[in-house]
Amino acid sequence: MCTFTSMNVHTPLMVLVAGPYRSGTGDDPAKLAANVRVMNEAALALYRAGHLPVTGEALALPLIELAGSKAIGDSVFNEIFHPIARRLIPHCDAVLRVGGPSAGADEMVSMARAHGKAVYFGLDELPPAQGEAPPPPKPRDPGGFRVPSEGPSRNDAVRITDVRVLSSNWYVLRKVTFDYRRADGTWSQQHREAYDRGNGATVLLHDASRGTVLLTRQFRLPAYVNGHPDGMLIEAPAGLLDGEHPDAAIRREVEEETGVRIGEVRPVFDLFMSPGSVTERLHFFAAPYTRDTRAAQGGGVASEGEDIQVLELPFSEALRKIDSGEIIDAKTILLLQWAERHGLLERTPQGGAR
Template sequence: MTTHQQDTALLGSQPQPATSRLGVDVPDSRGRTGLDQVGRDLDRNPDVVVRDVEVTSDGWHVLRRTTFDHRRSDGTWETQQRETYDRGNGATILLYDLAAGTVLLTRQLRYPAYVNDHPDGMLVETAAGLLDDDEPEVAIRREAAEELGVEVGDLTHVFDLYMSPGSVTERLHFYVAPFTAATRTGPGGGVVEEGEDIEVLALPFDQALTMIETGEIVDGKTVILLQWARLNVFGV
């Protein structure tokens, strides 16, 4: 470790003054403390030294402002600040019926899309959800049952992607799996107590692809999985 790194590492590790702030030294509504400590121990990249982490919003998810030193490619150091939105990691799944040539998708209100110029905020998507401390396979089986009413059997893990790495920490685990009428054991629709109101859509695969072209499907994870299935499942 260089002298610069040693100095800044010591600075970043110094005890912070008491703030009496929820989520920092007082439990928030989810019982969390120490939210300002995330990232302070990062040392995997010798060109990045974390100086300070501030919690700027401690709602259900957490917004942090991190100050760090970054060694540029020319060897010079500069101090930067970045805000990161931490909502946890998630998983998504595309269910397909190869014999029928259909896929099972959802439609639900996404207010952030609505407020950012989507016509009505009703997005067509693959089923998805946060891991909530579960393993990804456990979480996506739960989400498929809740949102689509399907008891998933064999799963295929496709890849893990950072969907918005400029500001959001979330890593999304992508899956595909077959479904049939026999595996649809419930109505789906989501969890009412969590404010979910989800419509289940069984669509011909060709129609789903066309909906990407027409702008009826604009959700990133859904486009990715449909295109993957085009190459690897349906062979279109």
């Protein structure tokens, strides 16, 4: 964390100051100096208000250019200051946008919003570092939304120009504005909303010796309000990564939900489950279990409101439940059909509910 806490004093913010340096100046020395003065005064005001300002460009670039040339200054900005600012933003608490037009400063604002950081356009908007009211809470960062940086994976036909957080009450809903180059070469501005709930993992627990699979049954509100009779869905164990490696996260989820402690897991595939609006990438696994690997009761985490039933079914019965519509959860159907296609289990009549 880039914040500091002391007794009876509200947490100061680490604030990156973003504003124009050369933009709109025509390299006129007086205009350059005016831009530098705006950023330096903003940094000083932040410091006096008890916050921690972050400015490198406004202080160092003029000195570098006086000692060398504007070409050297450009090189330092492009190769040092700009990349450092990109890396700093995820660790800062906020961005303060000052001064006039600047593509670079606007990019810092978009990056800050993409990372769920606060953006302020005036010193009077910042919360006090001391006083009765604490700073506004920052949106959580589930980890499923990143603006691509320069590199081989970047799509040159997409230019993200603005990201705004619409809601962060549970997970994070963002409105993204971007320019898109169409197949005919023309550019169009588009707007999309992306819901970031983080990435997740799911696993098919199977006992090949008995021909059974271990599933769960729990209430799902979104299914209930969209026509499911009771909202109770049969599913493979699954959960969000919460910063863990996928195979570590799924081991934790399996023990919480089913009480089974599993060892090695087999990666199956990674899929985007609803790429039109949700950023989540789901990691699919398969793992063996036996009657002896149950280490706890399972049932989920009570403090999180979970009330999960554990179902052990013959593999053949689980497949029939897909045909009958009793299993309608996409990740579970994908895992069961993958197991059938790869001959992971035989259709034996053993097993039952527990």
